[in-house]
Amino acid sequence: MAAAPPLLEAKDVNVVYEPARGVRIWSVRDVSLSLAPGEFVGLVGESGCGKSTLGFALTRMLRAPARMPSGEIVFDGQDIASLDGEPLRRQRRGGFALVLQSGMNALNPVRTVGRHIGDILKAHATDGEKWSRSAIRERGAELLGKVRLEPDVLDRYPHELSGGMRQRVSIALALALEPRLVVFDEPTTALDVIVQQAVMKTIKDLQREEGFTAILISHDLGVVLEATDRVMVMYGGEIVEDQPSSALLTGPHHPYTEALLGCYADPRADEIELGGIPGTPPDLSLPAGGCPFTARCPEAIEICGTVDPELTPLGRGVAACHVRAGTGTAASVPGTAAAVPHQATADTTEENRHAR
Amino acid sequence: MHADRTSSSPLVVENLTKVYRGRRGASVTAVDDVSFTLEPGGATGLVGASGSGKSTLARLVTGAERPTSGSIRFGDTAVTGLRARGLRAYHRRVQMVFQDPYGALNPLHTVAYTISRPMQNLRGMSAREASRQVHDLLETVGLMPSSQYAEKLPHQLSGGQRQRVVIARALACDPDLIVADEPVSMLDVSLRAGVLTLLKRLRGERGLSLLYITHDLLSARVVTDDILVLNQGRVVESGNTRQVLQHPTDDYTRQLLDAVATPTAAAA
Numbered sequence: 001m002a003a004a005p006p007l008l009e010a011k012d013v014n015v016v017y018e019p020a021r022g023v024r025i026w027s028v029r030d031v032s033l034s035l036a037p038g039e040f041v042g043l044v045g046e047s048g049c050g051k052s053t054l055g056f057a058l059t060r061m062l063r064a065p066a067r068m069p070s071g072e073i074v075f076d077g078q079d080i081a082s083l084d085g086e087p088l089r090r091q092r093r094g095g096f097a098l099v100l101q102s103g104m105n106a107l108n109p110v111r112t113v114g115r116h117i118g119d120i121l122k123a124h125a126t127d128g129e130k131w132s133r134s135a136i137r138e139r140g141a142e143l144l145g146k147v148r149l150e151p152d153v154l155d156r157y158p159h160e161l162s163g164g165m166r167q168r169v170s171i172a173l174a175l176a177l178e179p180r181l182v183v184f185d186e187p188t189t190a191l192d193v194i195v196q197q198a199v200m201k202t203i204k205d206l207q208r209e210e211g212f213t214a215i216l217i218s219h220d221l222g223v224v225l226e227a228t229d230r231v232m233v234m235y236g237g238e239i240v241e242d243q244p245s246s247a248l249l250t251g252p253h254h255p256y257t258e259a260l261l262g263c264y265a266d267p268r269a270d271e272i273e274l275g276g277i278p279g280t281p282p283d284l285s286l287p288a289g290g291c292p293f294t295a296r297c298p299e300a301i302e303i304c305g306t307v308d309p310e311l312t313p314l315g316r317g318v319a320a321c322h323v324r325a326g327t328g329t330a331a332s333v334p335g336t337a338a339a340v341p342h343q344a345t346a347d348t349t350e351e352n353r354h355a356r
Numbered sequence: 357m358h359a360d361r362t363s364s365s366p367l368v369v370e371n372l373t374k375v376y377r378g379r380r381g382a383s384v385t386a387v388d389d390v391s392f393t394l395e396p397g398g399a400t401g402l403v404g405a406s407g408s409g410k411s412t413l414a415r416l417v418t419g420a421e422r423p424t425s426g427s428i429r430f431g432d433t434a435v436t437g438l439r440a441r442g443l444r445a446y447h448r449r450v451q452m453v454f455q456d457p458y459g460a461l462n463p464l465h466t467v468a469y470t471i472s473r474p475m476q477n478l479r480g481m482s483a484r485e486a487s488r489q490v491h492d493l494l495e496t497v498g499l500m501p502s503s504q505y506a507e508k509l510p511h512q513l514s515g516g517q518r519q520r521v522v523i524a525r526a527l528a529c530d531p532d533l534i535v536a537d538e539p540v541s542m543l544d545v546s547l548r549a550g551v552l553t554l555l556k557r558l559r560g561e562r563g564l565s566l567l568y569i570t571h572d573l574l575s576a577r578v579v580t581d582d583i584l585v586l587n588q589g590r591v592v593e594s595g596n597t598r599q600v601l602q603h604p605t606d607d608y609t610r611q612l613l614d615a616v617a618t619p620t621a622a623a624a
Contacts, residue, residue: 021552046547134528192406193572193616193617194405194571194615195405196615209385222619223617226617249619259546261619264618266618267573267613268602268613269575272574273547274553276548278550
């Protein structure tokens, strides 16, 4: 398969939060990923798994106390991880954009939508480029049209718009500089189901029409599976599974992915069994020292608690699991009894987590 | 404690209407001629999208707002006519669980303080008696061992744990009816099942009635016996939850069902 060179390639990205006082949180841990041009990829995981932090890192939006101590991010052949200031800003035009979680807080309440758009166009204008009022209105109307909003929205303030409309405005703002990569960070989480469905449809259509590469960050596997070509599952700061969406739905490899799928059911079914995932995610102020899911994993064996599994090819994708990859089978034979302490941690982590 | 409870009182809502009048004569009919009965120990779901009037209905039922017309009766109590003292007695019997567990708890108060206040204020317990009960309640809502949680502040707890504290506070005055307004919508999908199971269990153990408000049809299916589908303040469909979801007769209900992004539906 002579695939086109990736639009974005990240290698061993690490992100830490280092507040002046308090604990250091190691939020993203040795994450590597690659995005083909035009691909629509989902990034799924629970609150605090590092998915938004990774999205911020990939678009170079991290601010103190977050820091990227190591890792490489190559966008269209250029290393953007080492860029800063003006050179980084120049890359944003035609480069990469981020759509923030809640449109309500992402917009300035004392500025009209038109001024928001004008600000971006002017701030990123190339040398000698001038944006007149009429040019801004023309471009603004065009951008709003893309997200299925009428031009008169240009003169509205954020409080005059509904949640769904505000989220559409946020998307229009992200598209203002014609990015080739758009990261959507929980774009529909604050919206009700019907509005969510409409906004997701617009995102999907836009991605197809405009041809940009997209990452959809969400805790909702249902929404992600409906929209994307491929899903990356994140847990404890690591990517634990990466598969085409259709394959992931029918054949999840990682026990965590399987557990996430178990949290859904069709409300129309005759019998409903709704699963949850007992326990809490790992404390990211501590080093991994094994598979991050061990404490909550029903299948954990001895090696899981000590060796962090690598992503290995499984089916049509990759997954990081000793049990599923078969790397742990040999170790599990002599250490059957050792599996018990790992199970026991499932009950204690929740209590210990906040005890400090 | 529950043996002699008077929870044999149904909640009867009749022809309830709430109109909000704005300036310049503009008005919004948030709730439009809604009637339903919630039997003791039953669970009714109010489902609908944003702006369908479901939260307004919850505010009317808890006495936080007064209806424009219509009536709400809870057993012998005419809720719509209640004032200060009557409302206070009513709140001993009807409690609310809010949507946002991050906003519903005072960040400066410990879990134990938050849960013990309703017992002292509404049930007249002494501080010592209340603090003893705090531990029982924490165990009831699955925060075990309770000593690990009693002295915590909200920011030291996860979203799911906070929502359990909010539920424990609602249980603190030993109510007959709990009105839960989107109690799991702010929680991770992986944590929802735990809170829903807790609500179901409490119904069974305490004979609580539950008015469950949501736009999430799956959680309504798990928790409720009956549902009312609301659209722009009107009931467009109602009946047994499973029946309504399996055989919706109203277009709006179908639209709500289609909008649910379940991985299983994506497979079909």
